Amino acid sequence: MxxxxxxxxxxxxxxxxxxxxxxxxxxxxxxxxxxxxxxxxxxxxxxxxxxxxxxxxxxxxxxxxxxxxxxxxxxxxxxxxxxxxxxxxxxxxxxxxxxxxxxxxxxxxxxxxxxxxxxxxxxxxxxxxxxxxxxxxxxxxxxxxxxxxxxxxxxxxxxxxxxxxxxxxxxxxxxxxxxxxxxxxxxxxxxxxxxxxxxxxxxxxxxxxxxxxxxxxxxxxxxxxxxxxxxxxDTASAVLGTPASTDNWAYLSSGTWSLIGIETKQPIVTTQTLEENYTNEYGAAHTYRFLKNVMGLWIIQEVQRLLPTAYTFEELVEKAKKVPPLQQYINLNDSRFINPDNMIEELQAYCLETKQHIPNTEGELAAAVYYNLAIIIAHHLEQIVEIVGHSIDVLHIVGGGAHNDFLNQCIATFSQKTVVTGPTEATAIGNLLVQLIHVGTVESIEAGRALVRRSFPHKVFTPLPCNQQQLFSAFLHATTFIESEG
CATH class of the missing domain: 3.30.420.40 (ATPase, nucleotide binding domain)
Known part of the structure; x- marks a missing residue:
């Protein structure tokens, strides 16, 4: 069929x-x-x-x-x-x-x-x-x-x-x-x-x-x-296509947006979730996607588009690796980054206004985006643990961002969580699983996710050594400060 x-x-x-x-x-x-x-x-x-x-x-x-x-x-x-x-x-x-x-x-x-x-x-x-x-x-x-x-x-x-x-x-x-x-x-x-x-x-x-x-x-x-x-x-389909196998897992649908959250049977609507602006979107089979919208790879896409020299994303990653990490804290969730006239100038203006190192080279711009995106994702993962009151053992990263090993390793290290990446086509797969369940080829969402695990490869990223984590934890606190100011 x-x-x-x-x-x-x-x-x-x-x-x-x-x-x-x-x-x-x-x-x-x-x-x-x-x-x-x-x-x-x-x-x-x-x-x-x-x-x-x-x-x-x-x-x-x-x-x-x-x-x-x-x-x-x-x-x-x-x-x-x-x-x-x-x-x-x-x-x-x-x-x-x-x-x-x-x-x-x-x-x-x-x-x-x-x-x-x-x-x-x-x-x-x-x-x-x-x-x-x-x-x-x-x-x-x-x-x-x-x-x-x-x-x-x-x-x-x-x-x-x-x-x-x-x-x-x-x-x-x-x-x-x-x-x-x-x-x-x-x-x-x-x-x-x-x-x-x-x-x-x-x-x-x-x-x-x-x-x-x-x-x-x-x-x-x-x-x-x-x-x-x-x-x-598309996020509902991406979550459905996530190959989770444990109870305590979170997802990151990594693409134009970075959508980080958990799948729940009941919505979570509290004073804290209102203040922190979390959402409860509906999922398949009467589930809920409790998640946070984070400005995602749209920002690096815009940076790439505006650079005077044409670089692939892989080339920008290689340039970012050569830049000393975390030279500035940028709240990428600030509304100024939704659709500015010029993303590069907007990033630079933010750093000027907050009296931080201004990224100028291609590598500095890419590093600023990737490191700060990883920081914000790690921060919200920690926040979700606090809200739900139980640990999260694995973060599944699906979508196009699952290809970006540099970003995903940063997320694993900053969050001190095991990160499993793939499949990149989780959205299309989740779409297809509903069709397979409808025709009776697949029995349930759980059976569908087992099918995904069998069918597609994945990568595992573990946190870097603890001495680096001690350094990075300071940046999580900085991110919290910037978000409150933003």
Whole structure:
């Protein structure tokens, strides 16, 4: 039986084919394409028409490879949405979360409902680009014409099948779902001037959405596809694809963002988690992803893009290794790093303002990003242990960042935890596991994770000797100070 995952992140997308052979998952990438936002009508916007075309190209390639029927699942980033008119058409381009329209919106919303009340209702962290704040800033004339509000993977599912639904793991990121009822909160919708009818019915991962509408795409020779709702928030799929085998484990989904947390059966909503801005996003099988958003490899991607000489990430790592460690403390979670005009100048300005060594060379810039990212991750891992009240034995790092041995060794040393890296394709794998569980090939999430452990290689990083840890512990305290000042 054939299964295809469409996995689209903030910088690229791909279609990945899977079969179960000899007790192992066999993956093959069918099609890969770039993804980026563009400046349209004074906003940064995603080109969802382009994404649809690339998905259809990938499915046509699958047909050329002899795949005549398959299941199909879509996952993307969270938060951003499409506004759909009564006639089913897109009312405006999909505005990207890194757009600046919500830079100062949070304070306006909090004047109408205070932060502790919103957090008690939703359990979701406060980020300036959450859907709650984006919709508050939305053009009211366009909202008045809106029949349905669809998050990006739900919009793609709608275009593929003609059926309007909302997969719940992604919907939970909007900061609009009530964590007690697992439904949209009416009081929050009132603040936005919206009603429950603007949002589709919520469905769980594993729900069949419907068949691919072949007639809608007559110019493509496509396989027969059954579209299944997977854990459509890419982090939810990545956590599902994490090959954990113990009880006391944490995950780091390391990519454009660094998302560090644990999987729980119940949300954790306390005064401390509110103050520290932790979130409780929904996972597959009624689990919760208790996690912290950390600005991730987006920063080094921007640094690489702006350097006058073209370097690969591997070359930047080698340059970073030659730089004395930890020459400055940078709170990479500061909102100034979400989408500055120039990331290099923003990093340098931060160091100038805080009277620290200013990184100038390629190696110094890369070292500043990698060391501080590792510090912040280690800090939050320590904080999670404090919040949950039990030890964490292993940190599983999945996603593209699992390739970065230098960064992952720093994380192991700073946190004094065993780090296990891989698979890099955890998001696509988690997407595919929902499909395999749906068709009955895999019995459960636990069985799926055992299958992942058998099927994909991993690396283990152990902390460096304790004398270095004594030095690094000071930097954790410095990070805490900077975060409180930031």
């Amino acid at each position: 054939h299964h295809i995952a469409v996995d689209i992140g903030a910088s690229s997308g791909r279609l990945v084919h899977a079969q179960l052979l000899d007790g192992h998952i066999q993956l093959k990438e069918l099609h890969r394409f770039k993804n980026e936002f563009h400046h349209v009508n004074n906003h940064f916007c995603w080109d969802v028409h382009y994404l649809m075309d690339e998905i259809l190209k990938g499915l046509a390639i699958a047909k050329q490879h002899g795949i005549v029927s398959c299941t199909l699942g879509i996952d993307t980033w969270a938060i951003d949405y499409a506004l759909i008119a009564q006639n089913g058409e897109l009312l405006q381009p999909v505005i990207a979360y890194r757009d600046h329209r919500t830079d100062h919106t949070m304070s306006s919303v909090l004047q109408q409902m205070d932060g502790p009340t919103i957090y008690q209702k939703t359990g979701i962290q406060f980020l300036p680009f959450n859907t709650l704040f984006q919709l508050y800033e939305e053009n009211k004339d366009i909202l008045a014409q809106t029949a349905s509000i669809l998050l990006v993977p739900d919009y793609i599912n709608y275009r593929l099948t003609g059926r309007i639904t909302a997969e719940i793991t992604n919907a939970s990121t909007t900061q609009l779902l009530n964590i007690a009822t697992r439904e949209y909160d009416e009081e929050l919708l009132q603040i936005l001037g919206l009603s429950r009818t603007h949002f589709p019915p919520l469905i769980e991962p594993g729900t069949v959405i419907g068949p691919l509408s072949m007639d809608a795409f007559p110019t493509y020779d496509l396989p027969t596809c059954t579209v299944i709702a997977v854990a459509s928030h």
